[in-house]
Amino acid sequence: MSRDALKTLFHPFETGIIDPPGEGERVLFLGAEAGYRLPEGFVAPISAVQPLRPLYRTLEAMRADVSPVVAGEDYDVALVLCGKHKGENEDRIAEALKRTREGALIVVAGSKEDGIQSLRKRIDKFEWDGDHLPKYHGVAFWFTRPEDVADAVHKLAKVPVRVDGLFEAAPGMFSHDRVDAGSELLASRLPKDFTGHAADFGAGWGYLSVMLAQASPGLKGIDLFEADHDALDAARRNMKANAPTTPARFFWHDLTSEDTRDKYDLIVMNPPFHEGHAAEPAIGSAIIKAALKALKQGGRLMLVANRGLPYEQVLAENAKEYGETCRNARFKVLWAKR
Known part of the structure; x- marks a missing residue:
């Protein structure tokens, strides 16, 4: 309807x-x-x-x-x-x-x-x-x-926004005028010695991908998956501006209904959980399941979520191991292994 x-x-x-x-x-x-x-x-x-x-x-x-x-x-x-x-x-x-x-x-x-x-x-x-x-x-x-x-x-007409003087975003994109506090918390826990293939599920305008590339400059490459075509274009520009030597691929993709082709050593994500004005945790749960499916055997998922979202149950049912890295008053960083 x-x-x-x-x-x-x-x-x-x-x-x-x-x-x-x-x-x-x-x-x-x-x-x-x-x-x-x-x-x-x-x-x-x-x-x-x-x-x-x-x-x-x-x-x-x-x-x-x-x-x-x-x-x-x-x-x-x-x-x-x-x-x-x-x-x-x-x-x-x-x-x-x-x-x-x-x-x-x-x-x-x-x-x-x-x-x-x-x-x-x-x-x-x-x-x-x-x-x-x-x-x-x-x-x-x-x-x-x-x-x-x-x-x-x-x-x-909307005017592109400069976030922290480093990133380009625009109205209509998630957290278009500032770095999301949850993503910032996850970024502070990203590995500094990662050398494998990574993916960013629900990459938005590319903040987490840039942060991972800067934290682990030896990574082999990162694939960015995003459902918003405009945000993905911004992510492309932000990666080029802030992590120009990192091999990156960009996929306009609905992670809730379209399978990914490759397998990854690490997936980072700040999964969306809204559809319109209503909270829909099922969207985030579906993307978490897709991420676990896209990991290599022994691969690691790192995600951030609002503290009240029940993603631990999804991890318990679909991951080999999982746990919590940290939390603050609003967010929690979770990890899981396939």
């Missing part, structure tokens, strides 16, 4: 308040997710954009024309499905403005818990011709793309 914000997005077309795009028109769908039903008369082809691998794969399964990155210009319609991150939502609107022609229709929708009301008020300040419609615990709003969008794009 599609989430409510997706239904909210298409509701103005369903009701006839907005004419659906027809033959000869082109539609760009930013933040696209599977599960939508096209209203009657909505026959224009959709170019969907989704950088998150799990959501990308569900779109691919429904035979959508989908890419992790935006391409093309002069679209007649842009659809923007908002998520939980303000900066990312604003950036998608900026991207819609850049990729559409003058006079194009831009439709934006999101849930109230994702801050759609404040986003609508911010966009209203540009005084573009448009309207809005609440439905399904959310709001859809739309406007006509003006001729000059340079000022709006400048104000809305």
Whole structure:
């Protein structure tokens, strides 16, 4: 079942308040997710954009024309499905403005818990011709793309963030404006004499990989696995800038459903445990199981987690040995061997 914000997005077309795009028109769908039903008369082809691998794969399964990155210009319609991150939502609107022609229709929708009301008020300040419609615990709003969008794009587009003066990140990525305290704790316990092959599961923008490469400069190489295409691109740049001599490979990968090919002597990870606003420890548990499966015999897993997450049970059921390295008021560092 599609989430409510997706239904909210298409509701103005369903009701006839907005004419659906027809033959000869082109539609760009930013933040696209599977599960939508096209209203009657909505026959224009959709170019969907989704950088998150799990959501990308569900779109691919429904035979959508989908890419992790935006391409093309002069679209007649842009659809923007908002998520939980303000900066990312604003950036998608900026991207819609850049990729559409003058006079194009831009439709934006999101849930109230994702801050759609404040986003609508911010966009209203540009005084573009448009309207809005609440439905399904959310709001859809739309406007006509003006001729000059340079000022709006400048104000809305996300700006890369420098973290600790060393790393590049951006809004929408995990811990985009600071080093995560849990990752920092794990980094302080990384080996300084490791010489094998390593992997970083859920690498984000690459902090742990850089820290491992710097702690153990003799390692043979590290593979970074990340489901967020944008974060993986940032990780590529951060490895090049901060660990340029370390052999590294980068995989856009859903570790909860896609197997890895190689086996590793060491895997480090700060597993994600949120989906949307809700805590979902099952996501982290699935990635831990994938990591243990990807270890060589005798290989070692090192992970950090919030103290309250029940990952010890997963380790007990799937690892040969496991234990706790350290903990503080918020986090614990765990290890396991295959």
